[in-house]
Amino acid sequence: MGGLSVRVAGSALAALVLLAAPVALAMPRYRAQAIVQLHYDTGNPLWALDRRVMACTFCHVNEGGGAPWNGFGEAIRAGFRADAVAGQKGKFSDVLYAVLQADGDADGDGFPDALEIFARTLPGDPKSRPDQPLAVLRSEFVAAGGAAQYAPKAPKSSGSTR
Numbered sequence: 001m002g003g004l005s006v007r008v009a010g011s012a013l014a015a016l017v018l019l020a021a022p023v024a025l026a027m028p029r030y031r032a033q034a035i036v037q038l039h040y041d042t043g044n045p046l047w048a049l050d051r052r053v054m055a056c057t058f059c060h061v062n063e064g065g066g067a068p069w070n071g072f073g074e075a076i077r078a079g080f081r082a083d084a085v086a087g088q089k090g091k092f093s094d095v096l097y098a099v100l101q102a103d104g105d106a107d108g109d110g111f112p113d114a115l116e117i118f119a120r121t122l123p124g125d126p127k128s129r130p131d132q133p134l135a136v137l138r139s140e141f142v143a144a145g146g147a148a149q150y151a152p153k154a155p156k157s158s159g160s161t162r
Contacts, residue, residue: 028065030092031056037093038117038150058122070124071106072113075099093152100147110134114147 034040035054041047056065059073069077079095088094100114106124109116111134113123118141119130130137 031058033092034058034096037096037152040120055122057125059124070122071108072099072122072124075102075104075106075113091152097147097151100150103147111137114150115141117150118144 031054032048035047038054040053044050044053047053056063057070059069059076060066061068061070076095076099079099080090083090083095083098100117103112103114105112107116107122107126107128109126109129111119111121111130115134115137116123116128116130119132119137121130122128132140
């Protein structure tokens with residue numbers, strides 16, 4: 001009878017591990033939203049499982065996230081504070097878009113944050129800079145739609161078509 005209870009306990013433990021795996025592997029909500037909004041998911045069907053798509057150091061100083069934040073992360077935090085003062089609801093997608101529209105350079109490397117995102121470099125790390133000259137990159141960015149390409153998607157209407 002002891003062998004049966006060990007097998008049952010082992011099976012239960014295995015089931016718990018399998019059920020908990022998606023939670024353990026889940027990407028933080030803000031990062032998952034930013035990846036889609038900034039089009040970092042394009043061409044990568046497994047982006048939600050690939051931590052390299054957007055490292056925590058996009059906004060945080062440490063590779064594991066958490067405090068402290070780098071300049072870009074602080075710009076987003078300031079955006080949330082300003083949004084709250086204005087009586088808004090602080091939706092991440094709106095705050096991120098406002099930060100990008102502001103054309104700031106959070107890391108002071110001479111490339112605005114939106115251009116760094118377009119070039120796939122880190123807007124909060126002054127050592128991570130686009131390879132192209134600023135004027136060339138800006139021209140390509142404008143041709144691609146500028147900051148408007150990162151506007152939050154309008155919510156899908158679930159109302160009737162009458």
